[in-house]
Amino acid sequence: MALDKNGIAKRIAQELRDGYYVNLGIGIPTLVANYIPEGIEVEFQSENGILGMGPFPFEGEEDADLINAGKQTITARNGAVFFDSATSFAMIRGQHVQLTVLGAMEVAQNGDIANWKIPGKMVKGMGGAMDLVASADNIIVAMMHTNRAGESKLLKECTLPLTGVNCVSKVVTNLAVLEIRDNQFHLVERAPGVSVEEIQAATSGDLVIPDHVPEMNLD
């Protein structure tokens, strides 16, 4: 069965390593914070200006001055720090953040990503996404494998305006985990009960399929 958003987040959480500073984008990536593996310590950076982001506040304890990049009310963990936007992006551009997880409308097999604009229809802006993808070494995209019209979001080339070029290293979707290298998608894992054929059919870019494709272990 294909994963839901929480399933995708749970699989991405397995990519966290002890000591990582992590930037989570809006949407599915935000959910990753709920599944930190036991025994490791990570700190979440939100680009509006906090390191050491904690969970949502208890009801009645919301603070309008304390939000994340998705404008949601949050809390600050012990040891947290606040900073201005230039310092925040110094952390990002300066590669002090070890893992970036963000959503996408399209990903291409050369690692290009598009997630900020549909010409003539939707213009939300890139926010911090262009800075993040241009500088981070370790970028995981969290998204559904296909769009609402059922079309593949994993393409030979992006059709929408780009957010960044040659930058995505890994994609986790509701169907599969894929790595990007040598201008191809490489199938690494499949969601429990999802067949290689289903993944192939939902992937419009070039897909390399090894002899054995293990199921994700989400326990």
Add this chain to the structure above:
Amino acid sequence: MNKVVKDVEQALEGVESGMTLMLGGFGLCGIPENSIAQLVKMGVSDLTCISNNAGVDDFGLGLLLQGKQIKKMISSYVGENDEFERQMLSGELEVDLIPQGSLAERCRAGGAGVPAFFTPAGFGTEIAEGKEVREYNGKPHILESALTADFAIVKAWKGDTEGNLIYKATARNFNPLMAMAGKITIAEVEELVPAGELDPNFIHTPGIFVQRIFQGEKFEKRIEQRTVRPKE
């Protein structure tokens, strides 16, 4: 040097139609809401506003958009404002969308006397069109120029009569950078105290960057996305 002005009217004296304004804040967090209300009241128009977001339809910079007071917005993300998107897609509003980190650095550079800088953000995208590209450390970078404004309007938590400012939590965001980049910088604060009451060790914006300071009459501090968890 005493920077205190009596009220928001006096603080915004000299703001005229056609000017370029910087307004601090991220979303509705840390926005100079008293000054925005005053800009609505003054009815100034044809403004170029540099601000990360454009507020929501009925609060923050959304109020200036409703009154068609803004000619051009320079922002990084406008997704929360339907009126903004409508005016932009219909061509009524000029919009320059800039990566958030580049926007922050361009304000910082403007205040710091750095006319331009190279950044990797946006290379290979439409943001890079017409911009000089140079390779550093084997990676392409694009040239971005500094931003300044006729007036920078920022919001702080505490300020003293010398114009020294302290921000609270994530309400800091763009405020300290824009404070540096205004020809005239106006600070509206929640609490205005006499010089000497703020610990110099913990001041975020030195008063040299601030020309006018006043205590805001009231702060609604609206929350855009109220997310909570149940009490255990």
